[in-house]
Amino acid sequence: MVKFFLNFEFRQQEREQAELQRIAEKRRKEKIADAEARAKVKKQIEEDRRARNAKYDEKHEEEMKAKQAELDQIKGIVICLE
Secondary structure, three states: OHHHHHHHHHHHHHHHHHHHHHHHHHHHHHHHHHHHHHHHHHHHHHHHHHHHHHHHHHHHHHHHHHHHHHHHHHHHHHHHHO
């Protein structure tokens, strides 16, 4: 009878330990998934920022070319008037 009780207690401890391991594994997988999701969002934010900067740089370059062309035109008129 004592042997049966000890065996039962041992099996109960094994089940509890297995349950704790399942819970720990589940939490570990959740943390990994959360970290992956955060990394994905961070990467998307960085890509969006780069796209915005590239668009701004392109627009700024076009504006500078237009201003330079206007200045060149004004210089041409001034030179013709001299």
